[in-house]
Amino acid sequence: MLKNGRRFFLRLCLALLACLGQSLAHAQFDKTPWPRSQATPAIDLVDLHGQHWTGAALKGRVVVLNFWATWCGPCKEEMPSLQALHKDPSPGPSDARPAVVIGINVKETPSTVRRFMAAQHLDLPVVLDPQGDLTRQWGVRIYPTTVLIGPDGRARWRVVGDLDWNGPIARAWLKDLQALPATSQSASK
Incomplete structure (x- = not known):
């Protein structure tokens, strides 16, 4: 009987490890609140298409500011869902202003980024950060x-890591x- 009990316990442990492994395999992101003590950097950006993006112009909209690079595997995996969000940006009520997706490419040349965008059929707005200044301002390290x-x-x-921005988790956040x-009064909540 003791032998059967050990087998059962071993099988139970293996099943739990398998479940844990599956859940960890799908936990590819970490969402943390922006620190209340840290000011939001000013937005004054020009994308590859020449579009000027400012904080004032984006007022009243949810902004998805994504820092990425063409050499980054998880970034590449995430791009199609960011493109889908860019094309269908309104997960909320029909009267809500749609979300704006802006990619910030880190330390790559315009030609590299344009080739990547063309090969992946992406047309979401992308701003270049050739020296990493924006990346530092926003505290991005990964x-x-x-x-x-x-x-x-x-x-x-x-949100650190790749996420399906067109999936139910991200859509609920948006x-x-x-x-x-x-209004800025919501900042005190």
Whole structure:
């Protein structure tokens, strides 16, 4: 009987390890609140298409600011879902202003980024950060990192790692952000 008990216990442990391994394999991101004590850096960006993006122009919109590089495997995996979000940016109520996706490419040449974008059929706005200045301002150390900015212009969340931005988890986060007021009073909540 003791032998059967040990076998059962061993099988149970193996099953638990298998389940844990599966859940860890799918836990590819870490979402943390933006530190309240850390100011949101000013947004004043020009993308590869010549579009100028400022904090004032983005007021009232949720912004998905994604830091990435063409050599980064998880960044490449995440790009199709960011493109899908760019094409269908309104996961919230029909009266909500759609989210804006802006990619920040880190330390690569315009030609490298354009080739990558063309090969992957991507047309979301991408800003170049050739010296890594924006990356430092936003405290990014790992790629991909995405900063979610509320309609009040305040950074709310930092997501490190790749995520399906078109999936239910990310869409729920964006919907929650879209429900926030576009006034700075929400920053005190």
